[in-house]
Amino acid sequence: MLVAWNERYVDETIALWNREAVKDGYKEMTEASxxxxxxxxxxFDPGCAFVWLDDGVVTGFACGVTADELPLGDVAGYITCIITEQGGAPEERIGALLDALERRFAEKGKKQAEMLFFNPMQLPWYIPDTxxxxxxxxxxxxxxxxxxxxLLDRGYAERATQCAMYLRLGAFDVPDSILAKERKAAELGYSVELLNKKKHRGVREMLEALGNPLWQREIGRSFEEGMLVVIAAKGGEAxxxxxPVVRQANGRGYFAGIGVHPEHEGHGLGSSLFFRLCEAFQSIGTEYMSLYTGSxxxxxxxxxxAGFRTVKTFAIMRRELS
Structure with missing residues (x-):
């Protein structure tokens, strides 16, 4: 039967995750994670989390997020996960858990259910063949x-495909074609280099022009704290x-993104920024990089x-709630 979330289900839910979610490549969970x-x-909203019990044992778990301050949050509820045992009647469990999430979304005034990267509950997964x-x-x-x-059978639309891409840095090198682009851009006064607070200006103005709140927050903070960031500049103006260039404890290179001011596109700066980013990661001992992008x-x-390859794909999905 379907029941509301309760802390007493933590251990069994983690055990379920480590039996079933890992089959789709998700990382195992501990109580801490x-x-x-x-x-x-x-x-987290306890009213947006549910378990399915068979003979008192947890055989299904679902969790979602509703928060007006999130992108699309005023109209959308995010499905974080739905996991169930494969034995018995898995379709019944999935359907009941999905129905419960959608009802909760509707109660919170949401008009659609989404599986989307704006979800703040971030689920780590293993890169295949590594x-x-x-x-x-x-x-x-x-x-x-x-x-x-x-979800496809239940009428969810597949709105886009996100390609997860991976590169083991190893002997990464900036190719001659990028060096040629940089020389051509330099003739117009452009440079691509590590951010220097004494040398570069206009970072916040550049970020505002790009219009991405995540970038404004993370790169703005990196600038203030003196963290490594690769910058494209013209006459010192960002x-x-x-x-930012951050090596995570697991050896992965973390970065928030890449952007070029619309007025300065068309000079190969995006390519140069990305290749120099890979080089910067390599220089601080980063083992690998992974990212995702629309197909x-x-x-x-x-x-x-740059040598990245697609290792996994994810579907962005939506259903309008009646």
Whole structure:
């Protein structure tokens, strides 16, 4: 039967996760990581978490997020996860858990249910065919998974495909084609280099022009704290960025993104920023990089040129709630 979330289900839910969610490549959870990602998250709502019990044992778990301050949060509820035992009647469990999430979304005034990368509950997963290299967030539902197929059957629209891409840095080198682009851009006064607070100015203005709140927050903080960031500049004025350059404890290179001011596009700065970012990660001993991008995003060609390959795909999905 379906029941509301209660702390007494923590241990069994973690055990369920470590039996079933890992089959789709998700990282195992401990009590500490479960609380950090799920119940300890600032957006956790006990009314938006449910378990399915068979003979008093947890055989299903679902969790979602509703928060007006999130992107699309005024109209959308986010599905974080739905996991169930494969034995018995898994379709019944998934359906009941999904229905419960959708009802909760509707109660909170949401008009649609989403599986989308704006969800603040970030689920780490292992990169296939690696020595447990991991990415810090799943930007949707893994394509081809049982949940993916179920959502399609339930009328969820597949709005986009996110490609998870991976590069083991190893002997990464900036190719001659990028060096040639940099020489040409330099003739117009552009440079791509590490951010220097004494040398560069206009970082916040550049970030505001790009219009991405995450970048404004993370790169703005990195600038103030003197963290490594790759910058594109013209006459000392910031016109683009890549970073921050942060090596995580697991050896992965973390960065918030790459952007070029619209007035300075068309000079190869995006490509140069990305390749110099990879070089900067390599210089601080980063083992690998992973990122995701839309399958239709032209930037995917830049990543592939740098040696990245697509290792997994995720579907961005939505259903309008009646």
């Amino acid at each position: 479960f609380r950090s990602i799920i119940t300890g998250n600032s957006h 020595d447990r290299h991991e990415h810090n967030n799943a930007p949707g539902v893994p394509t081809g998974s049982r949940l993916h197929r179920f 016109v683009g960025f890549a970073g 239709a995003n032209p930037a995917i060609r830049i990543y592939e040129k």
